Amino acid sequence: MIDINIEKTLQGSSKDMQLSINLQIQEQEFVAISGKSGSGKTTLLRVLAGLESAKGTISVFGKRWLDGHHTLAVQKRQIGFVFQDYALFENMSVEQNLLYVAQDKELARHLLELTELSSMAQRLPARLSGGQKQRVSLCRALMKRPKLLLMDEPFSALDPSMRLKLQHDILRLHKEFATTTLFVTHDPSEIYKLAQRVVVLEDGKMIQDGSPKDVLLKTKGSQKFSLQGEILEIYKADVIYVAVVAIGQQIVEVVLDGHEAQSFIVGQGVQVSTKAFAPTLSALG
Amino acid sequence: MNTLEAKVSKIESIDGVSIVSFVTLDVELRMMSLGLNTPIEVGSEVLLGVKASSIALVKNLHGILSISNQLQCRIDSFEEGSLLWSVKLLFGEFRLESIVTKSSAVKMGLKRGDEVVALIKSSELSILEVKAKG
Numbered sequence: 001m002i003d004i005n006i007e008k009t010l011q012g013s014s015k016d017m018q019l020s021i022n023l024q025i026q027e028q029e030f031v032a033i034s035g036k037s038g039s040g041k042t043t044l045l046r047v048l049a050g051l052e053s054a055k056g057t058i059s060v061f062g063k064r065w066l067d068g069h070h071t072l073a074v075q076k077r078q079i080g081f082v083f084q085d086y087a088l089f090e091n092m093s094v095e096q097n098l099l100y101v102a103q104d105k106e107l108a109r110h111l112l113e114l115t116e117l118s119s120m121a122q123r124l125p126a127r128l129s130g131g132q133k134q135r136v137s138l139c140r141a142l143m144k145r146p147k148l149l150l151m152d153e154p155f156s157a158l159d160p161s162m163r164l165k166l167q168h169d170i171l172r173l174h175k176e177f178a179t180t181t182l183f184v185t186h187d188p189s190e191i192y193k194l195a196q197r198v199v200v201l202e203d204g205k206m207i208q209d210g211s212p213k214d215v216l217l218k219t220k221g222s223q224k225f226s227l228q229g230e231i232l233e234i235y236k237a238d239v240i241y242v243a244v245v246a247i248g249q250q251i252v253e254v255v256l257d258g259h260e261a262q263s264f265i266v267g268q269g270v271q272v273s274t275k276a277f278a279p280t281l282s283a284l285g
Numbered sequence: 286m287n288t289l290e291a292k293v294s295k296i297e298s299i300d301g302v303s304i305v306s307f308v309t310l311d312v313e314l315r316m317m318s319l320g321l322n323t324p325i326e327v328g329s330e331v332l333l334g335v336k337a338s339s340i341a342l343v344k345n346l347h348g349i350l351s352i353s354n355q356l357q358c359r360i361d362s363f364e365e366g367s368l369l370w371s372v373k374l375l376f377g378e379f380r381l382e383s384i385v386t387k388s389s390a391v392k393m394g395l396k397r398g399d400e401v402v403a404l405i406k407s408s409e410l411s412i413l414e415v416k417a418k419g
Contacts, residue, residue, distance in 0.1 A: 222316065222318045222321065222323055222411045222412040223411050224319050224320065238366035238367055238368050238369045239364045239365070239366035239369050239370060239371040239384070240337075240338070240366075240369060240371070240384055255336070255338055257286070257287075257336075257337040257371070257382050257384070258364075258371070258382075259286075259382070260286055275318070275319075275408060275409070275411050276319040277317065277319070277408040277409075278408075278409075
């Protein structure tokens with residue numbers, strides 16, 4: 001088990017924030033860390049990696065990484081780290097990038113095969129696409145057979161189709177290597193597809209911890225289809241009222257009765273919900 | 286949103302689909318639901334909701350309907366639009382609103398004081414709030 005119990009004061013733009021994490025992670029678990037920017041997600045990963053200091057204790061499968069003033073050096077932590085930027089050695093080929101971490105040609109060959117990069121083993125990073133570079137970063141992170149894989153929004157610079165490919169690779173690699181993984185992301189579909197568990201941070205505190213379905217499915221009573229939006233306009237049409245609501249990049253309309261129309265105001269944040277029986281799906285054209 | 290206070294009388298679930306029965310003013314109501322993550326049990330007091338546009342009206346009801354929820358109501362007032370009518374109903378102590386097309390309202394000859402049955406499909410009924418546990 002990984003047992004994290006840390007405190008750290010973070011300097012925010014307006015006020016200081018206390019990062020306070022008490023988290024236990026089982027071996028082989030895939031945990032998504034979610035939350036708004038500035039909630040402490042990246043700092044948590046950096047503390048785990050040993051790149052930042054913190055008060056408290058971190059023990060990883062019986063080994064103390066942090067204990068009062070004693071800190072285990074970064075290079076002794078057996079961590080794989082995948083960042084948003086690829087951080088590959090530009091003067092080394094894909095294969096050399098992997099072998100630089102560990103001289104294990106067999107593992108390098110196997111990882112490149114799993115991620116369908118075998119044909120690019122001799123290429124320099126400059127000749128790879130963003131998605132390919134990120135897959136190389138992922139392979140490289142696994143070359144040390146780490147005890148813990150840390151990923152900080154590894155997909156955020158990629159286009160949607162590349163994201164899908166990388167998600168697929170991550171699932172395949174997790175199935176094969178069963179590396180305990182902490183994964184920072186904002187994307188609910190990513191969390192749902194990849195993680196067994198999601199921890200939501202807000203202002204440095206853990207505010208939710210559960211299965212992706214329990215945490216992500218926003219419901220209101222028995223209403224299963226629920227989205228957050230903002231009322232842009234309420235107008236009367238014949239004897240009914242229509243609220244125009246912005247949800248993300250989309251505008252939707254919701255019919256209200258007179259009583260409801262009076263209880264909402266333009267600009268108000270609202271939850272748009274309906275039962276799971278009402279919405280219909282159609283393929284995107 | 287129309288609201289009705291009711292008490293849970295029965296919960297049946299299979300594969301995450303549930304049928305919950307309620308009693309309000311001695312009338313049984315039924316709700317179809319996908320999963321039940323509201324903490325209810327038999328005896329819980331809940332606030333049920335149904336959109337005004339999801340209530341159909343019928344006069345002189347006979348025959349057998351698949352619609353689970355049939356509430357005996359009296360027409361209290363109308364708001365008459367060019368295409369739609371908002372019909373204000375009294376179901377015992379509860380006030381309900383039904384939105385129907387003007388043509389239906391005219392065809393039915395709806396007028397103040399009429400006895401009508403409000404029909405609500407079980408999939409249109411939802412729990413808005415749990416007021417008290419059972």
